[in-house]
Each structure stands twice: as C-alpha cells, then as structure tokens.
Amino acid sequence: MSEFPEPHIPLLRDDDTIDLGQVGASPLLTYVKYPGIAMGDTIHLNWRGCSPAKRVVDALGLSVVVSEDGGYDETLGMRVQIPNSLLSGVDQGWAFYSYVIERGAQFEPESLRQFIQVGIRPLPRVHLPVVQLREAHGLLLNPQAMGPLGVTAVAAPYLAMQVGDRVTLHWRGYFDDELDNQHNVVKTLAAGDIGKPLQWVVPSIHVLLAEGGEAHLHYSVQYREGGQVSQSGQQVFRVARENGVLLPSLxxxxxxxxxxxxxxxxxxxxxxxxxxxxxxxxxxxxxxxxxxxxxxxxxxxxxxxxxxxxxxxxxxxxxxxxxxxxxxxxxxxxxxxxxxxxxxxxxxxxxxxxRRPLNLLPPIVDDASAEGGNGENKGVLAAGDAVFGAQVNVPETVPIGSQDRLEVHWQGHPEGGRHIATTPISEQQNRSFFIPPSAIAANMSAGESKRFPVFYRLTPAGEAPQDSVPFNLRIAPLPSGVYPNVQCLEAQGNQSLSLRDVPVGGANLRLDGWLFIAVGQLLTLEAVGVAATGAESVVVRDAWPVSASEFAGNRVHALLPRWFLQRLLLNQQFFLKARVSFDKGESFTSFNDTAINLVA
Incomplete structure (x- = not known):
C-alpha cells in the first residue's frame, strides 16, 4: 500500500460525490499532504476522468510546486486547483485523482487514488412491485399446479389505492421468443380491496398456450382522479412441467x-x-x-x-x-x-x-387458593408452601389412554420461573406432576405483574398435542422476616462496631443462605451511613451472581472497606442492606436491614 495518501477534497461528500452546483464556474479546490512534505517538492497530478458516454477526459501534465506563496497550509497541505473544465466534461461521470511526488531527479510511487462521482445523480424512478404467481415456484410455473380456473396473479398493495382505480394485469405469452398470446385482466377497485394485495385470475388456456415458453407479466394503474399511469416492473416466468426448489416453510x-x-x-x-x-x-x-x-x-x-x-x-x-x-x-x-x-x-x-381441543379443564395446583370469580381460573400459592416444590394435578375428568402422553407446563417468568414436567410423580399418581423449587422464586410478586399460566398438554396417540385451559397462578412472596440479614463479624452482638476492631482490609460481612437460594441469582450488598457531608453509601457486591461454592456452602462473604467506615460519623448508626434477584435482574427482593452503631 502506498505511503502517500489520496488527495483531500473539501467538497467531497460521504458518498464520494461532488455537487457541481457547489463548485460553480470556479476550479475545484483540493489539498495534497503527505509524510515528509517539503518546500520545493513538485506534485504531478494524475486526473483520469470518464464521461457518462465513456469519453476520456484526462489531465496528466498538471503539476504544482510546494510553496507558501502557492498556498501551502501547515494543516491541510499544498493547495491544488483542478480546472473546472475537467469537472464539467465528466458531469454524471467518474474520475480518479492521485499524484506523484518529484524530489530532485527522483520520483516517488503514485499516491492512493481518490474515486469521485462527478455531479449529483438523479433519483431513479421506482416501479410498483412486480407480480407474483401464487402457483409458481419462484420464476417457474408448472401448468399442472394451476386450478381449474387458471392461475392467480398477486401484487402487493400500493399506497395511493382508492375506490374506482382501474388496475390492469398484462399477460404476454412467448414461445420461441415470439409473442404467442396475450391477455389483459382489468380490476376496478372496490372498498374491500383498499389496503389489500391485488389479485387477478389468468384463465388456464393462456397458461397452456405458453407452455414450453415464457410468460411476461406486469400491471398498470389508472387512477380514479387522473394523473400519470403507473407501471409495475415486469416479471418473466418460465412455463414448464417442472417443479422448482422451495424455501423452508414458515x-x-x-x-x-x-x-x-x-x-x-x-x-x-x-x-x-x-x-x-x-x-x-x-x-x-x-x-x-x-x-x-x-x-x-x-x-x-x-x-x-x-x-x-x-x-x-x-x-x-x-x-x-x-x-x-x-x-x-x-x-x-x-x-x-x-x-x-x-x-x-x-x-x-x-x-x-x-381445531379447538377437547374440553381440557384447568389443572389443579396443590395448596393454591382461588382468586377472582367463577370461570376466571385464577389462584394464589404462598411461596412458603412451595419451599420444597409444588404439585400440579390433572383433573380426573380428563380421559388419558395408556399410550397418551401428558406433560405439565409451568409457564412462569422466562428467567428461572419455567418448568416442563414430562414424567408423573409415580405410576400410581400418573396425573400428578412435580414442579421443583428452582421454578418458584422467580415468579413471586405481591401484585398481578407475574401471574402466569399453568397448563397441561395432552397428546393422544397418533394425534397432535392439545393444551388445557390454563390455571392463572400468582406466587405470593415470602414475608421479609424469613430472609437472613447481613452480619458483621467484627461487630459486638452485631449491634456495635469499633473502628479499632476493623482490619486494614475492611470489616468482614456474612450473609447466610436464604430460601430458594440458587446458583446465578444476583445478589447486592450495600452499606449506608451518615458522614460529615451527608449521606454516604458503598456497594460492596453489585448484583454478582451467586457462585457454585457459595451455594454449596449456603453462605456469602464480603468485605466492607475500612475507608468507608472512617468517613462515617462516630456514635451513629449505619445500615447493612441486602437484596437478591430471582429473575436475572428484572426485580429485586430486599432483606431486612442490619443497624450497627459505629464507635471509635
């Protein structure tokens, strides 16, 4: 790669276009700057232009000498003016612009080239969407695929649709590259057509006449209120008794x-x-x-x-x-x-x-209490009653054959609150399914925000699965008093902490395991107190996941920095706080605070 960068053109747009309206009749201002540029260097310009008609407009003999009088700028480099005629001669065309440095009798390698689109391009005219044939496989139409009436041509709706517009489908059948048959289908739009895809039926005779050849299709729109007739793009279909490759089903x-x-x-x-x-x-x-x-x-x-x-x-x-x-x-x-x-x-x-399913009544959740009115199928389960898991039962009224498959879906929070039970508790209890405690806590909520469906899925032998009416369950959270609070090991009775007893590395904090603790739960530990300047706080564990070792030991340790305690006022309480997220951070459950008096 050349060590000499391409020329700099201030008027060059991000898409490498130069607006000739900005240039006007003046030369095009450019700058050349390269490593080691020195007064007296000769810059030989290399301008290679091409007009839209492919006419060459090159300029290879132009050069400038680097000098302050010639317009050298310490930041931008040497000023170089490109004659306006080189631009006007390739309007709507293209140019490459580079340079070669001469020092004494030695010529350096050519610089990188700057590509230029000369003149702003007019926006292309966009046709209406092309026609599609419902029975076609891509651009291949097999006559054997059409119905008794023919084939259905379909096009996406256009924005200006109005009742009374006349939309004409143009079918042109070609055989051996010669027009063999043609057919037009006129559709006058009614109120029910507005905003919907356009559809026309091409009689089967025209498809059969085009077999072994091609069908060229497009449509035109004559607007009710006049204006210019719009045309769609043309689509060409090969007509043959073959089947094309199909995309995967949705x-x-x-x-x-x-x-x-x-x-x-x-x-x-x-x-x-x-x-x-x-x-x-x-x-x-x-x-x-x-x-x-x-x-x-x-x-x-x-x-x-x-x-x-x-x-x-x-x-x-x-x-x-x-x-x-x-x-x-x-x-x-x-x-x-x-x-x-x-x-x-x-x-x-x-x-x-x-097809609607059998009358599969809602499941029954053990220990859940009914909520709402008749037919709402709502209930609440206290989390304290599900510390060791929950049990879901399929009603006895549901017929289950020996070859049928049954499973229970506990469709709770996507982060830790879902479970699919595929095996009954036992052969004797083949309608009862166990939900592990790991799928309980993420669904706890005092309100309605985490209410979720519990349903069973019955798959009769040889048939498709059918889901029951769901039971919409809410898990009432544990009372805050059942959670442990943070302990400070250096505090006396966890009520008073002397700064003299705090190690250099900080005070040792411990939080014993809580109900529903699990690997990956996000735990935050924080201390809040009062300093001379006002409230002071420090987060010693910021939503860190519970590790496998912490889970196994049923205990979490952390350090409260000594510098934080030194900022606090003596003989004042500070508070240790803990909160855990059972649902990967969407919500947090706060534990009871620990209040400790700080003394000298």
Missing part, C-alpha cells in the same frame, strides 16, 4: 410445528416467523398466503423487507385472530413467496388443521 411462534392448531391458544392471532432466504434485499416484497377451500376463510397479506429485517435477522408477520376463528374445523395451507424484478421464490406449504 414457523408459528408458540406452535410446535404440527398439523393441529388450536385457535384458543392464540387469542391475539399468529406471529409468523419466516427464515431469511439467500440474497434477501431491502425492498423485496413478501406475500403470505392463508388458503382454505373457501374464500371466506382465506386471505393474502403482504410485507416489505426493510433495513430492520436485515439488521435483526428477523422477518415476522401477524395473522389476525379472526382468520383462525373463521377457519374453525378447516384445513389450511400456509406459505409465503418473495419477489423482486428478476428474482422470486416460494416456500413449502405448512398444512394446518384448525
């Missing part, structure tokens, strides 16, 4: 991927997760198909890839709950397509049976 958040889908588990609709496909780009149009055998419970949705999709690696869509309700008892094919000009792909379909 996934449904909260669904196990099976065929059976219970709409009762998705009261807010479905979150559909689409894997990012190869060569995904901003602006790609995605069509999502929810298709049954009747139009009344079928729909098509559209979304567009933007920068957030690429940055997050996540492509999500939402299907409203009314479509699940409309499809009760029906079979649904769920798939997606993407398209842009010259590229398209379709996914494998996800086959779904939309």
């Amino acid at each position: 996934r449904i958040d909260g669904h196990d991927g099976g065929e059976q889908l219970d709409p009762g588990l998705f009261p807010n609709g479905l979150v559909l997760r689409i894997d990012l496909y190869p060569d995904i780009r901003v602006g790609d149009e995605i069509l999502l198909y929810w298709l049954g055998n009747r139009e009344s419970f079928s729909t098509v949705k559209s979304l567009r890839v933007d920068t957030s999709t690429l940055d997050s690696g996540v492509l999500l869509a939402h299907l409203e709950p009314q479509w699940l309700e409309a499809a009760q008892g029906e079979r649904i094919s769920l798939f997606h397509q993407f398209a842009r000009g010259g590229a398209a792909a379709s996914s494998l379909p996800l086959a779904l049976q939309i």
